[in-house]
Amino acid sequence: MRHVITLVAGAAAATVLAAALSCGGSSATSTTSPTTPTASCTPSSSPNTFVIQNNQVCPQTMTVARGSQVTILNSDTQTHEMDSDPHPEHTDCPELNQIDFLNPGQSRQSGNLNTARKCGFHDHNNPSNTALKGTITIQ
Numbered sequence: 001m002r003h004v005i006t007l008v009a010g011a012a013a014a015t016v017l018a019a020a021l022s023c024g025g026s027s028a029t030s031t032t033s034p035t036t037p038t039a040s041c042t043p044s045s046s047p048n049t050f051v052i053q054n055n056q057v058c059p060q061t062m063t064v065a066r067g068s069q070v071t072i073l074n075s076d077t078q079t080h081e082m083d084s085d086p087h088p089e090h091t092d093c094p095e096l097n098q099i100d101f102l103n104p105g106q107s108r109q110s111g112n113l114n115t116a117r118k119c120g121f122h123d124h125n126n127p128s129n130t131a132l133k134g135t136i137t138i139q
Ligand SMILES: [Cu+2]
Pocket: 083, 086, 087, 088, 089, 090, 122, 123, 124, 125, 127
């Protein structure tokens, strides 16, 4: 009986982990998570554009050329407030703070990303949700 309970709990934990990693997850620690995005995570066909849908950012990593801007489109059913890391100061890549508050259906561009570096961003109202975090590599 104890065995059965352990197995059920393990399966539930694996499901939660897989869901958390389903959007472009590149985890090296899990062998059970899928390596391709699920149907719920469809990247935008527009260049340099992140899409928020189903409460997650797609894709979660992007590489752009120096001088580029990125766009975040909120295709979710709720508002999101996307700002530069770190939370709550937002001082790392201030160009990203121009995006900020997005109603459902709304999108906005960042400022010019002129310096070769990595810029992280998050949902200011949900800063610990890793599905709502993204990283831009500027090169
Ligand atoms: Cu914040």
